Amino acid sequence: MDRETLSEAQLVEAAASGNVRAFSQLVREYRGRVLRTACGIVGSTEEAEDVAQEVFVKVWNNLPRYRALGTFSSWLYRITVNAAVDALRHGQNEVSLDDWQRDPNEPPEEVALRVDQRQRVRRALGALPPGARSALILREYEQLSYKEIAEVLQIPIGTVMSRLNYARKLLKERLGPETNVGGGA
């Protein structure tokens, strides 16, 4: 853990002082998390790519000022959530999720079922208000703790809990009892 923290801190330090190679390593390290979070909020892989690009440009521009702003990952998630919510506000939210997970060996019927389920989940997620959606995505996709979510969204832990409760209740209502965990139960 110490080694990871140290190496991340060193990378951040180097990237802040203009080292592009260090920045590219940071991008490689965090790209997946940024894309996944952005995709969870905006609901489209293409839009998530654009948001992620925007996020990393912002990170590059603001890295020299990052020091006093908490942990790097929280800062990055905050930029991601803000950029994704901004993209939503600009009306670029499209639910086109057929390509969320490409597995060439999957039988076509299972692909169809999976796509259908994903689309229903995505539509339900898309109907949530951005604040509740962001909290839920950070919790369920990124498995952040309540404290980390509070730090990212800059809200009290109590508000995180109420947003999660609201989002989950709404999602459960929209998905209905038969949705059943991707056929898991």
Next chain:
Amino acid sequence: MRHPDEVQLQAYHDGELEGQVRQQIHAHLGQCAPCAERLREWGELSATLRQTRPAVEAFGSDGEFWARLAGRLPKTRPSAWPLVPYLPPFLLGAFGLLAEGLMSIAFIVYALIGMGVIQPLAPTLTAWLSKALADPLLENSLYAWLGWSSSDVIRSVTQPLGAMSLATQETIFLLAVVLGLGTFLSLVVIVYFSWAMCWSKTARLDGNRGK
């Protein structure tokens, strides 16, 4: 224990509860089938969401992403202090205001002395001038270099002043203040415009563009 509310149950499911509260809910769930069922439903919802989250493979490759990003990164980062470029004109304006204020005060004092509202300041200013001219720093540097003595300098300055009327003395002091401040401001303006046209970032960028 009473039935836990939804928020508590979700916090329990998310592993966010500790100590006694966690133990109480854990014990309650062992005895209360409806609460255990609610917990199972929240677990199912979480599992659904996690199963349907996008995999990294759904996006383009690392290389493509970086290639696109590298092309978008600005050559120079925006300044960490965005107001710095406005500092020189701001300081220039501040100097101007200060000088203008000092000059106004000098004119008002001059007018009030002329109207007899306040006592003439010329004797006090002459005494300060004598004291300033007798400064050891001047004595050891400028006067020593020129071969003068401080008493000669003071005499040659204060004697002609003493021969004049108080009103003339006041006018001379006022002119000295105006000329001094005016010269200082002119120097500041010259330095500022030299910097703006030759050494500022904008001037350097313009120079590079011309090459």
